Amino acid sequence: MLGPRPTVAGPAEGDDATLTAPWATSAVETVLEQVLDARLRQSRGIDAVYAADLAERVAAFVLRGGKRLRTAFAWCGWRAAGGSGDATAVLRTGAALELLQGCALIHDDVMDASPLRRGGPALHVELAGRHPAGPAESFGTTGAVSAESFGTTGAVSAESFGTPGAVSAESFGTPGAVSAESFGISSAVLAGDLALAWADDLLTETALGSPQGARLHHEWRAMRTEMVAGQYRDLHAQASGASGDEEALTIAALKSARYTVARPLALGAALAGADPRTTEALRAAGHCAGLAFQLRDDLLGAFGDPALTGKPAEDDLRSRKLTPLLAAAVRLARASGDREACDVLAPGGHTRPEHTVERMRAALERTGARAEVEARTAELAAAALRHFEATGAGPDVRREFAALVERAAGVAPRPAEELV
Structure with a gap:
């Protein structure tokens, strides 16, 4: 049974000049708090242990930081x-997007064995510390499970490609056989699933209350499938050593561009009943942005400061994750005959040590890959503005999009000609 739609604090309806993208990213926090409060009350009524260990951690994770870019792009x-006028539906759609982002981050950290997220332990690391036997017994050491000691970031092995953290057939059924690491990973999979379920519930409730609900739900379904396809292609590329x-x-x-910008733009447009021309212009703008x-x-991921990004540096290099940056470096190294760069960027079966990561970083610079990707980023950003102008949006909205x-x-x- 669907619950009542929450009231949005602030000017959900009023002068359009006061309703801006920065206002939306602030207002969506209130919507998230209201939605999550209702979900937590429901969870506590189902089971106290599940609510305390899992549901509350998912809610805290979703509310802990994040740029809320997807909400802002849906708004634009x-x-x-x-x-x-009334912004309730678009804010609730934004909140659903933020819950979906929570699911994506939790699962991504599990698959990448990443120990940090948003300036703190990744959820699977935090949940490992909730192992019923206690982290000391599970790891054979004293003290809590640390982010540094949890798992290994590296190439995708055949075992982890199929079942990361799975309980072996030999140990199944043996009391205490599930290690803290396995417990954390399995619990985090459930946590991501829960965030996805909450996102789907919220989007469905919003669609049922909107005259554009069918269009809204169509965009949402497509986005969810694209995310899974992109994540699998990412895993497959790591396992195959693609370049x-x-x-x-x-x-x-698939993994990022569509669900970060293109689909949020389309979701917002669907709520407004956009015509085909506007929708296609937004899709093109979203793809480029x-x-x-x-x-x-x-x-x-290759050159950033973890203190600023809130996630580990070098993980992509250690695991040789296929990114456009790595692909450009491999291509340029081959074209220039840079054998050292070719060797250090080649697929490998193990996690790369620190000195190899430094050599990889140097190769990204020396081959010109970093400069090429930086230039391409600027070109795509400019192209996004050109496509957005084709929507016919007013200068205020175009300026907001440019800022995003x-x-x-x-x-x-x-x-200048696009922002006057």
């Missing part, structure tokens, strides 16, 4: 398509 899509530009861009588009976002994220692209891509694409 809504405004570009003529959306105005091609085309495959790297396919993964970037989303790829620019992912290219910047790849650069931060700058935040996402780390560049300032501001052609």
